[in-house]
Each structure stands twice: as structure tokens, then as C-alpha cells.
Amino acid sequence: MRDAYRFGIEEEMFLASRRSRAAPQGSVSAFHAAARRRLGSVERELLKNQVEICTPPSETFAEARKRLAELRAGLAEVGRKHGLLVFAAGTHPTASWPEQELTPKARYEAMMRDLQIVGQRSVICGLHVHVEVPRPDRRVDTMKRLMPFLPVLLAISTSSPFFEKRRTGLAGYRLRAYAELPRTGLPELFDDAADFDRYVEGMTKAGAVKDPTYFWWQVRPSVRYPTLELRVADSCTRLEDALAVAALYRCLVRLLDREPDLNARMTGASRGFVMENLWRVQRDGVHATVIDEASLRAVSVSKALDRILDLTAEDADALGCAAECGHARAIVRGGSSADHQVAAFEAALAAGRSERQALGAVIDWLAAETAPA
Numbered sequence: 506m507r508d509a510y511r512f513g514i515e516e517e518m519f520l521a522s523r524r525s526r527a528a529p530q531g532s533v534s535a536f537h538a539a540a541r542r543r544l545g546s547v548e549r550e551l552l553k554n555q556v557e558i559c560t561p562p563s564e565t566f567a568e569a570r571k572r573l574a575e576l577r578a579g580l581a582e583v584g585r586k587h588g589l590l591v592f593a594a595g596t597h598p599t600a601s602w603p604e605q606e607l608t609p610k611a612r613y614e615a616m617m618r619d620l621q622i623v624g625q626r627s628v629i630c631g632l633h634v635h636v637e638v639p640r641p642d643r644r645v646d647t648m649k650r651l652m653p654f655l656p657v658l659l660a661i662s663t664s665s666p667f668f669e670k671r672r673t674g675l676a677g678y679r680l681r682a683y684a685e686l687p688r689t690g691l692p693e694l695f696d697d698a699a700d701f702d703r704y705v706e707g708m709t710k711a712g713a714v715k716d717p718t719y720f721w722w723q724v725r726p727s728v729r730y731p732t733l734e735l736r737v738a739d740s741c742t743r744l745e746d747a748l749a750v751a752a753l754y755r756c757l758v759r760l761l762d763r764e765p766d767l768n769a770r771m772t773g774a775s776r777g778f779v780m781e782n783l784w785r786v787q788r789d790g791v792h793a794t795v796i797d798e799a800s801l802r803a804v805s806v807s808k809a810l811d812r813i814l815d816l817t818a819e820d821a822d823a824l825g826c827a828a829e830c831g832h833a834r835a836i837v838r839g840g841s842s843a844d845h846q847v848a849a850f851e852a853a854l855a856a857g858r859s860e861r862q863a864l865g866a867v868i869d870w871l872a873a874e875t876a877p878a
Contacts, residue, residue, distance in 0.1 A: 511637040512755050514569055515559040517550055517630035517740050519597045521590045526865035528554045528600035529589060536587040544579045551613050553606045566748055566826050573744055581876035592871035595630060595665030595679035595739030598864045602626045623685040630740040632662060634751045635732035636758040644726040644733045645701045647761050648692055650768035651724055654757050655737045656782035656795050657813055660806045661833050662738035662750050663790040664842035670864060676790030676843035679739050692722040694771055733758060742842035742874045745832050752829035756817035791837045807837050
């Protein structure tokens with residue numbers, strides 16, 4: 506198992522009323538209880554109108570695809586019985602943050618006491634991918650060297666063009682909302698595992714955090730598992746898109762493990778380029794250009810993706826996920842979820858529907874694509 510690079514996928518999703526297409530008002534406890542009884546691998550999230558599903562540690566994408574398809578279909582069916590739609594997106598097009606209710610759980614209640622309004626405004630959902638690292642002590646080094654690849658992974662996952670019932674003009678607004686929280690964004694450029702451990706010790710001793718699970722970076726070492734966790738991606742509406750993100754990330758972890766010199770000289774400027782590229786893909790999604798540090802030129806997301814696919818071709822073959830990785834090209838050609846949401850919104854407006862009705866059309870598209878009948 507040492508070199509299997511086992512992985513697990515966590516998908517956060519939203520709920521909407523089937524009648525109004527708005528975020529549900531009142532209790533949704535019956536939905537959550539029924540979903541847990543039927544499906545097992547279902548958890549409640551920070552807000553009552555959210556739900557999370559996850560795969561067990563997997564070695565093949567056939568396993569992960571089967572389990573996630575079952576969970577998505579199961580949630581959709583439970584939702585129908587409770588008058589709800591279930592959908593995967595980075596933000597909720599029709600939700601208003603002051604109206605959202607916190608899930609009653611000690612951890613979440615403590616978080617909200619600490620975060621106050623910035624926590625209450627966090628009406629967002631992400632895709633998280635754990636990949637097992639053969640030598641867990643190298644996770645901090647791998648985390649640092651992964652940073653330049655994060656913008657492309659975000660670009661193909663962008664699914665948050667709406668927030669607070671309005672179009673934002675961004676393809677991936679989720680990370681802008683998430684940036685209000687402390688200890689988010691890119692991790693620091695830690696020198697090594699000892700430097701990271703010193704940081705963790707200082708932050709916990711000073712009472713800044715209870716434990717490292719309160720570091721909500723875009724990639725981080727897991728506390729519970731010998732994994733490196735990807736957190737940059739929006740929740741992917743389409744299952745195949747989620748699998749593409751997970752496959753590319755898994756291959757990148759293997760690539761960096763077998764090529765210890767790749768991105769080994771990350772500097773402050775390197776991190777700055779990554780931050781700029783993350784902004785560019787938040788704004789423009791798969792249509793963005795990103796700065797290539799080697800040439801100091803802007804290149805398309807498509808070209809940046811081609812480079813990743815070339816670098817990881819050996820890894821994709823070894824891990825049996827070349828098809829899943831290749832799907833990323835289809836996302837760039839055909840658009841991410843954000844592009845399709847905006848298209849559904851504009852088509853509804855062109856047909857003479859109101860903005861409220863157009864947002865309802867976006868919700869309908871999201872629910873249908875999350876769990877196709």
C-alpha cells in the first residue's frame with residue numbers, strides 16, 4: 506500500500522427548496538436524518554442548508570466514481586421526498602447569508618463565536634481531496650512545491666459565479682468570500698517539517714487555534730491521516746469534473762514525490778505569482794491567462810494544463826487515471842460549471858424571465874447536473 510497514493514474525495518453540497526428554489530427555511534433535520542440512514546457516508550456541515558458526502562480511501566477512480574454516483578443519486582432521491590433539491594456549487598445562487606442557520610454542533614458554535622460576521626458570511630462549498638503521501642514527513646515540502654499548480658486546479662473547478670442572489674462577474678467567487686476568514690489562502694513558505702511544527706506549536710500554545718484543523722489553507726497536511734489535503738477547488742457540479750480535479754491532484758502528488766527537485770526553489774516571488782494566478786482564475790475561470798514563472802509570460806489556462814498533463818503522464822499511467830486527467834481538457838474547451846450557470850441565467854433573462862426566476866433556472870441546472878436522472 507506504500508506507493509498506492511490512496512485518495513479520498515469529500516464533496517460539500519447545498520440544499521434548495523423545490524418549490525421556491527430558495528435556500529430552505531425552517532428545519533431540514535428530517536432530510537439529514539434520512540440521508541444518513543440510507544447512505545451512511547453523509548455528514549452535516551457548518552450550515553443547515555449544506556451536506557457533505559465522502560468516499561472511503563480508494564485506489565481506483567472506478568471505486569470513487571461508483572460511490573460518489575451512488576451518494577449523489579441517493580441524496581437527490583431523499584431530497585425529492587423532503588421537497589428539496591441538492592446541488593454541488595461553490596456558492597448558493599439564491600441564498601442570503603443573514604438568513605442561514607448554523608448546524609448545532611460544539612465545534613461550529615465555537616467557530617462562530619470566534620469568527621463572528623466573517624463566519625456567518627461563509628455560505629460556500631468546496632471539493633476536498635486527500636492523497637496519501639508515502640513518506641508523511643515530506644508533506645510540508647510537497648505542499649510548498651504544489652502551490653504553482655493550484656490555479657489550474659481551481660480554474661477547472663470554478664462553480665461560484667453567483668452570490669447573494671446576484672451575478673458577481675467572477676467565475677470563482679467562493680475563494681474571495683472564504684478569504685474573509687483567518688488562516689485561509691496559500692500556506693506560508695515553511696522551510697521544512699520542523700518549521701511547520703514550530704508554527705503549529707506556537708499557534709496552539711498561544712490559543713490562536715485549538716489544533717491544525719483550524720488552518721484552512723488551500724492545501725494542508727491532514728492531522729488525522731497521512732495525507733495532503735487539497736482545498737482550493739470549488740465544489741464541482743458534474744461528477745466527472747470532480748474526478749478530473751482529484752486525478753490531476755493525485756498525479757501531482759506522485760510527481761512531486763518522485764521528482765524532489767521540481768519547484769524546489771520556491772521564493773517570495775514564486776508565491777506572489779501563484780497568488781496573482783489564483784486571482785486571475787477566480788475572475789475568468791478557464792478563460793484566464795496565468796503567469797508562467799519560468800518565462801515570465803502570461804499563458805492560457807489551456808497551455809498551463811497541457812504542461813501539467815505532460816509532466817504527469819507517467820503518473821497518470823501508473824495510477825490508472827489517464828482518462829480522468831484528460832477530461833480536464835474537455836472542461837477547458839466546453840467551460841466549467843460557472844460558464845454553464847451564467848449561460849442558464851442569461852438564457853432565462855433572454856426568454857423574458859425575471860432575475861429571481863433566472864436564478865431559479867440556475868438552481869434547476871445545478872440540481873440536474875449534480876445527479877442526472
